[in-house]
Amino acid sequence: MTDVLRRGRASLAFSFFAQGVAFALLVTRIPAIQGRYGVSDALLPVFLAAVPILAGVGSTATEQLVKRVRPSRLLRWSQPVVLLSLLGVGAGDRVAELAVGLAAFGLAVGMLDASMNMLGVSLQRAYGRSIMLGFHAVYSLGGILGASLAWAGAHWHLALWVSYLPVVAALLPAVLVGSRWYVDADSPAAPEKADGKAAGEGGGTVVFRLLLPLCLVMTFAYIGDSTVSNWSAKYLQDTLGSSEQLATVPYNVYMVTTLLGRALGDTGVRRFGAVAVVRLGALVAALGFAVVAGAPGPWVGMLGFTLLGLGLCVLVPQTFAAAGRLFPEASDQAVARLNIFNYVGFLVGSPLVGALGDAWSYRGAMLVPMALVLVTSVCAGSFAPRADRYGDGHERPRTADVGRGGNGL
Numbered sequence: 001m002t003d004v005l006r007r008g009r010a011s012l013a014f015s016f017f018a019q020g021v022a023f024a025l026l027v028t029r030i031p032a033i034q035g036r037y038g039v040s041d042a043l044l045p046v047f048l049a050a051v052p053i054l055a056g057v058g059s060t061a062t063e064q065l066v067k068r069v070r071p072s073r074l075l076r077w078s079q080p081v082v083l084l085s086l087l088g089v090g091a092g093d094r095v096a097e098l099a100v101g102l103a104a105f106g107l108a109v110g111m112l113d114a115s116m117n118m119l120g121v122s123l124q125r126a127y128g129r130s131i132m133l134g135f136h137a138v139y140s141l142g143g144i145l146g147a148s149l150a151w152a153g154a155h156w157h158l159a160l161w162v163s164y165l166p167v168v169a170a171l172l173p174a175v176l177v178g179s180r181w182y183v184d185a186d187s188p189a190a191p192e193k194a195d196g197k198a199a200g201e202g203g204g205t206v207v208f209r210l211l212l213p214l215c216l217v218m219t220f221a222y223i224g225d226s227t228v229s230n231w232s233a234k235y236l237q238d239t240l241g242s243s244e245q246l247a248t249v250p251y252n253v254y255m256v257t258t259l260l261g262r263a264l265g266d267t268g269v270r271r272f273g274a275v276a277v278v279r280l281g282a283l284v285a286a287l288g289f290a291v292v293a294g295a296p297g298p299w300v301g302m303l304g305f306t307l308l309g310l311g312l313c314v315l316v317p318q319t320f321a322a323a324g325r326l327f328p329e330a331s332d333q334a335v336a337r338l339n340i341f342n343y344v345g346f347l348v349g350s351p352l353v354g355a356l357g358d359a360w361s362y363r364g365a366m367l368v369p370m371a372l373v374l375v376t377s378v379c380a381g382s383f384a385p386r387a388d389r390y391g392d393g394h395e396r397p398r399t400a401d402v403g404r405g406g407n408g409l
Helices: 003-029 030-036 044-065 072-091 095-127 132-155 160-181 210-237 249-272 274-294 298-312 315-326 331-359 367-381 399-403
Strands: none
Touching: 003 030, 003 044, 003 072, 003 132, 003 160, 003 210, 003 249, 030 044, 030 095, 030 160, 030 210, 044 072, 044 095, 044 331, 072 095, 072 160, 072 210, 095 132, 095 315, 095 331, 132 160, 132 249, 132 315, 210 249, 210 274, 210 298, 210 315, 210 331, 210 367, 249 274, 249 298, 249 315, 274 315, 274 367, 298 315, 315 331, 315 367, 331 367
């Protein structure tokens, strides 16, 4: 199983990478999408809110589907839909076509995000050490590439579909081929576990009361993340007076520092524990929002987005990993339910910042996610390993894991 797990890890990492590219291409060209379809500033938050609502529907459906279908199969078919709907957003001419494209993107991305993280949590359990931050680091790498391509498209004044078509043409066959090696390390949909029982028997249930602190962390983290992804370009351009070309840079800077933080994050978790890493991340992110709110110009604003990347980057991967540890026999359901609060954060964050920006000021609006991110430090104790785990965050080997060589990698 060593080679199987390694191939599964590599193919899943590429899936995270492809999603990072696609999502960055969408969010960093929001001003261009708005201009192409003639969407007003008042209507834009409605479109931005519709995507996470539909993504939450997709994640909820995934929680039920994984009782009968392997997460790998859901991931295999949801990712192509995300890529094709991205192309549809760039190729349309009417607002109705934009609505259809974003609806398809939202539903598919909910299923995609949930199934990717399900596979990541199960692979981490099989490996017996922290690897979730590595998957999200590759997502950040994809985001950097996507944001760089968006910058090039804005610089050369390319039509959206011209920017999107080569990316979709390259990624679509690659993700379909890579999906052959996905590994459902301990999926409830697997036909049989090592003890001979059907995988769905006695698999445990998700107690929402226990999951709630992690749901709050996920929500607040994504309020912060959605503020960067949905409003950084407009904030730099409209509030700090940058050019359209320069306005694509903050998300790229954010993704670069996110990549750096996540690349080092697994080592930090193994050495200092998840609680310390989460608390430090929350403090750094709050400082980043404070810098963004008080920035006198675009370059100081980008310094703030740099700090945001370093701080927020550790919260989401560790929240998924903590849910898997909390409900080891129902990790897929826990991850799918937790993933809904990813979209709750986006749903709340984007309209909240827009409404406060219009009614008050966009500088003042940045202080709200700052305060919410600070609250996550209160919930950091929920990330501590349970009594049946090693103090450094490693999971105790289970009989099933040892039998398939999972802890020997």
